[in-house]
Amino acid sequence: MPVHRRSLFRLLSLSLGVVIAAAAVVVAVVLPKAQSQAAVAFTNPLAAAPYGADPWMGYYNGNYYVATTTWNSQIVIKKSPSVASLPGASFSVVYTGSGSTNCCNVWAPSLHRLAGPNGTRWYLYYSAGPTACCDGQRSFVLESSGSDPMGPYTYKGQLNVQANNGWAIDGSVGTINGANYFFYSSWVGNLQSLFIAPMSNPWTVSAYGTRISQPTLSWEMQGGNTQEAPYVLQRNGQTFLTYSASSCNTPDYKLGMLTLTGANPLSASSWTKKSTPIFARNDSAGAYGPGGQGFFTSPDGSETWVVYHANEATWQGCGGTRTTRIKKISWNSDGSPNLGSPTALSSSQTAPAGDPGGSVAFPVAGTQYRIVNQASGKVLDAANCGTANGTAIQQWTSLGNNCQKWVFTKTTSGYYTIRNVNSNTVLDAVNCGTGNGTALNLWASLGNFCQEWSVTPISGRYIIANRNSGLVLDVTNCGAGDGVAVRTWGALGNNCQQWSITS
16 A cells, blocks of 8 residues: 555555454443334434544444544544434534644544543544655544543553554544454555454554455455455454555545454464455445445444444545444344445434434425624625526625625535525635645536535634645635635645634
């Protein structure tokens, strides 16, 4: 695999996965039984661009929790009692990286509820490196102050898993025979491989990691020799280690699996690789490059679900276009997991058993909104009240007119078109551009991805991202004046890319 897979510019190949510490079944939490109730329907994605890649998801104490890659210094988590309301739930920033974490390009947060010297706490593992990306990526851990997965968290340190402070990503914890192990991905020669290290406490390993698997099969080597995102899944006394294989820069990114067949988890000979992938692209459903996976149990404890990310087009690769999706799994006769195939975003599914249901009706269809930048206080504006195709988009002092009012209309896949009230044309990425700095304009509706947008709430504000590129609405150079162009750019987590949506 190339040196960098997580770039917003999709320069190279890698991808991150996430892992829940496996205790009894999948989640390190004993779940209460819920009373039977009517089935709840939902559609994917549960988290859209730009915060939809490398999802971790768990269920604890009445809520689902989701954490994803941000591409910046922020670690974010959102929660909801129902998967039906998760898409509209607000991400909260639970930690912002500092110099001590070699920050700030954060990937693949993964939460684990573990017992340690400070009692039972949540531990949040993540990969981080210099903003310039990505030779500096290492594995780090935070500790919650109490029992709430939302934190607050404090920084505990880097996990020293590789000799000479070597590159290490996609860390997660698995509990085997009562002992905790840190699973992660690193390099040997030109092979990105899976490693395991014993842990003396939740933030410390007691020895450098040893390699337990490497890419050897053709389906693990599409676009890069890659095994990453190790994630433990356990059931009926069996331990499985799922992982993402091949380059995430290709639509052939997929899931493989090892089974613990020996007594010593630290020995490569104790793990047996399945010769075929367990989850791969589904062209008929428009689902490409599924990976970055994890598993969780339903609220009533009766079902196991996979959480993963995938793209909607073959070319989208490792960037911010990936979205968080879930799917119920079944079990083969030998006790191994059967994931089936990824489903289309527009497919209605029945929520996990015991899900109480719920919805978030915002933005409200038909309501006219102003879209206000949090840095400048200016509003999204059609230049000179233009009504023709190609009218430029800028920020301007609020005038209260229809040129500055917008209507959000939800599509079948959970995205929105954003229509200007004055012109009745929609917000459009010029020439379907996918690079930083792509201009915006108004255009007649074409029904394509370049005119559809995700609306992601974060800490009371919103990030608006293009479905085609994964890039977000951005005020050029954080300008504060009237007439500054609004464009698309990779997510930076700053106020110039955050908006309030007010009626």
